[in-house]
Each structure stands twice: as C-alpha cells, then as structure tokens.
Amino acid sequence: MKYPVQIGVGCADITDLEKKYVNEVLDSGRLSYGKFSQAFEGKFAAAHDRKFAVLSNSGTSSLQVALAAMKEKWNWSDGDEVIVPALTFIATSNIVLQNNMKVVFVDIDPITYNIDPLKIEAVITAKTRAIIPVHLFGLPCDMDAILEIAKKHNLKILEDSCETMLVSAQGHKVGSRGDIACFSTYMAHLIVTGVGGLSLTNDDELAIMMKSYLNHGRDSIYLKIDDDKNTNSSESLFQIVDRRFSFIRMGYSYRVTEMEAALGLAQIERKDEVIETRKKNAAKMTDGLNELEKYLQLPSTPDGYEHAFMMYPIVLKNAAARDPLIIFLEERNIETRYMVPLINQPYYLDLFGDLAAQFPNADYVNKHGFYIGCHKGIGEAEINFIIETFKEYFSKNA
Numbered sequence: 292m293k294y295p296v297q298i299g300v301g302c303a304d305i306t307d308l309e310k311k312y313v314n315e316v317l318d319s320g321r322l323s324y325g326k327f328s329q330a331f332e333g334k335f336a337a338a339h340d341r342k343f344a345v346l347s348n349s350g351t352s353s354l355q356v357a358l359a360a361m362k363e364k365w366n367w368s369d370g371d372e373v374i375v376p377a378l379t380f381i382a383t384s385n386i387v388l389q390n391n392m393k394v395v396f397v398d399i400d401p402i403t404y405n406i407d408p409l410k411i412e413a414v415i416t417a418k419t420r421a422i423i424p425v426h427l428f429g430l431p432c433d434m435d436a437i438l439e440i441a442k443k444h445n446l447k448i449l450e451d452s453c454e455t456m457l458v459s460a461q462g463h464k465v466g467s468r469g470d471i472a473c474f475s476t477y478m479a480h481l482i483v484t485g486v487g488g489l490s491l492t493n494d495d496e497l498a499i500m501m502k503s504y505l506n507h508g509r510d511s512i513y514l515k516i517d518d519d520k521n522t523n524s525s526e527s528l529f530q531i532v533d534r535r536f537s538f539i540r541m542g543y544s545y546r547v548t549e550m551e552a553a554l555g556l557a558q559i560e561r562k563d564e565v566i567e568t569r570k571k572n573a574a575k576m577t578d579g580l581n582e583l584e585k586y587l588q589l590p591s592t593p594d595g596y597e598h599a600f601m602m603y604p605i606v607l608k609n610a611a612a613r614d615p616l617i618i619f620l621e622e623r624n625i626e627t628r629y630m631v632p633l634i635n636q637p638y639y640l641d642l643f644g645d646l647a648a649q650f651p652n653a654d655y656v657n658k659h660g661f662y663i664g665c666h667k668g669i670g671e672a673e674i675n676f677i678i679e680t681f682k683e684y685f686s687k688n689a
C-alpha cells in the first residue's frame with residue numbers, strides 16, 4: 292500500500308507567527324538587514340550560550356567565511372591543514388578547499404557516525420591548524436575529547452553544526468565550545484527559513500570579520516544601512532560616510548533578507564516544540580523498529596547527550612539489502628536519502644582517489660546507511676505506517 296501523501300525527509304512548519312512576522316517585513320518595506328535579522332541573531336546566539344551570531348544566506352557561506360576569518364586572524368597559510376570527518380555533507384570539506392587549505396580526513400565512529408576523536412592525533416602534523424567536528428544528523432560530537440586534543444596541539448575548532456541545534460551534550464549547548472560554530476536553516480533542517488546560515492562565536496573580532504567577509508569585504512564601520520544613523524557628531528558621521536565604500540579585504544555577497552530572518556525568529560521563539568516533537572517521533576520509531584534489530588542499526592544517544600533528530604538515520608547490517616529496501620520505501624511514499632556520502636563522490640574520487648579502504652567506517656555507512664524524516668509533519672499515523680512498511684519488507688525478505 293502506498294501512503295496517500297509523501298512522508299518527506301523535511302517539512303516547512305509555517306504557523307501564524309511566521310506569517311505575521313513576514314507580513315510585518317513586507318509592510319515595513321525594509322528587506323535588508325534590520326530588526327528581524329538582529330532579533331533572530333540575538334535569540335539564536337542566546338539559545339546556544341554564545342555572544343554573537345552572524346546571519347548569512349547558507350550554512351556553507353557561514354562555514355566559508357568562518358574559516359576565512361580564522362585563517363586571517365591567526366595568519367594561516369595556503370596549504371595549511373584542516374581536519375574533517377570522512378563522512379559529512381560535501382560543503383564541510385569544500386569550504387576548506389575554497390579557502391585554499393588542505394583537507395585531512397579522519398574516520399568516523401560506527402555508532403554515533405561522528406568523527407572518532409581517537410583517530411585524530413594520528414593525522415596531526417606541524418601544518419595542522421584546525422579541526423572541523425561535524426555534529427551529524429542531530430547528535431553532538433564528543434567535544435570533551437576533541438577540545439582536549441585541540442588544546443594539546445594548539446589547534447582551533449570550527450564546529451559544523453548545520454545538522455544540529457538547540458540540544459546539549461556533556462553539559463554544554465551544541466555549538467558553544469569551538470572558536471566558531473555554523474548552522475544551516477535550509478529546507479529539511481531543524482529551523483527552516485528556505486535558505487540561511489548562522490555563525491556563532493564569543494570572539495568579537497571574528498564576528499566582525501565574518502560580517503565583513505559576507506558583505507563584500509566591507510569596512511566594519513558600515514556593515515548595515517543603519518550604521519550612519521547611530522552617530523551623534525558630524526565628525527563620526529563623516530568617518531562613516533567616508534568609509535561606507537571602503538573594502539578592506541576580498542569578500543563575498545552572502546547576505547540574506549529580513550524575510551528569512553522573520554521565519555527564523557518565529558521558529559526560535561518556539562524552539563522547545565521544534566526539538567521535542569522530533570525526539571518523541573524518534574523514540575516511537577525506535578520502539579516500533581527495535582524488533583528488527585537483527586537487520587537494522589537504529590540511532591542511539593550516548594549518556595549525557597541529547598539528539599535533535601534532524602533526521603532518523605538507519606544502517607543496515609546487510610549492504611545488499613539497502614537499495615531494495617530504499618526502493619520498497621520510496622514506492623510506498625516514504626522518502627529516503629543516503630547518509631551524506633562524501634569520499635565516494637565523483638568529484639572527490641577525482642581529487643583524492645579511492646579513499647574507501649583508509650576510512651572503513653565512513654565507507655561502511657556509505658554502503659549500508661540511509662535516513663528518513665523525523666519532523667513535525669510526521670504524526671502517529673505516518674510513524675505507524677513507516678514501522679509496518681519496514682516489517683512488511685523484512686517479512687518478505689528476511
């Protein structure tokens with residue numbers, strides 16, 4: 292039986308609050324950086340125990356300008372090395388290449404799917420500058436271990452938290468422990484604004500540099516159109532007017548509009564509901580699918596961690612069963628995605644050659660894993676249908 296509507300991997304949960312805020316933007320006539328962007332940044336930073344948030348047009352843009360700012364601040368050179376997990380969305384490592392730095396992969400833990408801290412030290416060289424831990428699928432990395440290694444080897448940390456927000460682990464909010472942490476609000480993420488990204492930091496110098504990088508490399512004296520309104524002397528007004536068209540580094544055009552910020556603000560204001568629904572959905576799915584543990588590795592949450600369940604990852608014990616099961620689910624209107632394959636992608640095979648044997652856990656997930664949705668649009672009926680569909684498949688294909 293096919294489900295009457297698609298059970299997708301993501302959903303845009305638009306309530307009256309989002310509509311109210313977007314209409315306020317439209318009525319105001321102000322589409323560029325203004326009070327909604329400022330409020331969204333402020334609340335998002337506070338929700339993650341950070342001082343500054345910088346809004347951009349994507350998680351990738353945020354990561355790219357974050358690494359550019361770190362490279363500039365600490366005088367890193369082209370070709371210096373950045374450690375990245377061998378399983379992540381391709382943007383994590385692309386932004387390293389885009390910053391003319393060298394990607395050094397580290398294998399993942401086969402249970403959490405996050406970077407394995409025990410494998411990091413072996414790849415550190417005199418040229419290593421930073422680690423990018425990626426909090427994949429909604430589960431934070433083991434930051435205690437990663438921070439200890441970073442401290443020992445004097446490395447900086449850029450957290451890729453594009454798939455995880457608002458949850459805590461090891462007593463800290465996700466994204467609150469590195470030098471910068473970046474988030475995505477793209478479709479199917481936890482807070483959805485269509486396109487969008489945020490980078491959080493406690494370092495005001497990095498925050499200003501990131502703002503400049505995503506605003507054409509502009510002088511930080513004039514980063515938004517109100518900056519000339521907050522002055523009380525003609526001398527300082529002249530400073531601003533004079534430097535309004537002053538570009539002090541090569542930057543990008545990665546700004547976002549007030550409409551994305553309005554959508555984000557409405558969702559951060561009901562943040563608990565966003566995460567709690569996902570946790571409940573995941574618990575029900577795990578409950579129902581547990582009896583298939585002979586065939587499936589279901590997501591687990593280590594003690595002391597919270598999982599935001601941006602999606603519900605499943606790893607099959609038998610690789611040969613993965614694609615037939617995916618087709619069985621898709622034919623019944625249950626949408627699936629591979630678990631962010633990276634090292635086997637055509638472009639990466641061209642760049643790095645075949646890395647599968649060097650990163651067996653990432654390779655295993657590439658061949659055995661996929662995910663389904665876990666969001667608010669999936670209710671009791673959809674969860675039951677998903678569970679029954681899995682059971683039906685394995686009753687016929689044991």
Ligand SMILES: Cc1ncc(COP(=O)(O)O)c(C=O)c1O
Nearest residue numbers: 349350351380382453454475477
């Ligand atoms: C781990 C990870 N990093 C980076 C990104 C890039 O975010 P965006 O699509 O907003 O550019 C994504 C997006 O899916 C992601 O999953």
